[in-house]
Structures are given as C-alpha cells and as structure tokens.
Amino acid sequence: MIINVDVDGVLRDIHTPYINIYNKIHNTNYVLSDIVNYSLDILLKLEKPKEFFLKHYIPIFRDAKPYNNIEYLNKLSKNNTIQIVTSQYKGLESTTIDWLNKNNVYYDSIHFTHDKQLIKGDVFLDDYIYHLNKSTCSDVICMDRTYNKEWNGKRISDIKDLYDLLNTT
Secondary structure, eight states, X not given: OEEEEOSBTTTEEOHHHHHHHHHHHHTOOOOGGGOOSSOHHHHHTOSXXXXXXXXXXXXXXXXXXXXXXXXXXXXXXXXXXXXXXXXXXXTOHHHHHHHHHHTXXXXXXXXXXXXXXXXXOSEEEESOHHHHHHOOSSEEEEEOOTTOTTOOSXXXXXXXXXXXXXXXX
C-alpha cells in the first residue's frame, strides 16, 4: 500500500511555535484552540503572512516539535510505501528534509508540491480540507485539528490511530 503523508499539521507541530512567536512580538495571548481556520493569517490578522513566516521559519520549521506517536509511521513503513507529500515555500525544502531526518522519520520518497492530488497513492493523510477534498487516493484521512472540524470523512488524532486503522482493515 502507498501511504501519502503531509508534514506540517500532521507530523510537525508548526502552529505552537508560530503562535508563540507572534504572541511574543505582539504581546498577545493566542492559544492553539483559537485556531479555527487553516490560515493563521486570518486569526492573527497578518497583512503579510508569507513575510512573517519567512522571517521566523527557523524556529517555526526547524525547531518545531513532532506530534505524538510519529514513530508509528516507521512501523507502517515495514509493509507499506511511505511518500511524504508536502507543500512548502520554495527554498525551505532542505529545512523539512533536515527536520524529518532529525526526528527519525522514515520515508521512501518526498514530494514538494502544491498539487498533492497529482501524487498517486492508496491512502492520503493531511490536515487541510482543501487538499483532502482534492485527493485522488481511495482512502482519505484527516488529521484532527481545531481548524478542520467541518471535515466529514475519516479522522484520526495521531499516527498511532493511522497505524491501528490500517492494520485492522
């Protein structure tokens, strides 16, 4: 089975450092549960979100913590093909590869694309409803986050749930 997995919001928690940096700079007190839309710039009212992100990408991307139980992706890799399918700003790809390596995330291939639906696979795991809706995979699964509650399809809370789901069907 080919499993396509997103990075940010699925394996890597970029939201916590993003909000922490914003709070420190702007003397605000946002928390993760305040994020009810995928686009943080809406919550934070950022006029130039790309500039903010690129200015702070090292602590947001490189130093971000992994979500719980990502080691189960390595267990899934024993009998499946793991494709990382992620959308990144140009020039930051190596930061993501370094993060995956630093956190011992095994994968067979990596694809940097905004058109994730073009990457063939059997299972697609993402946190962004836009990509979930466009997926051509036969099994589309949403990583549960505060900003994607309107997704009506399959939903998991961490990679162990994915492991359990795929090993019981």
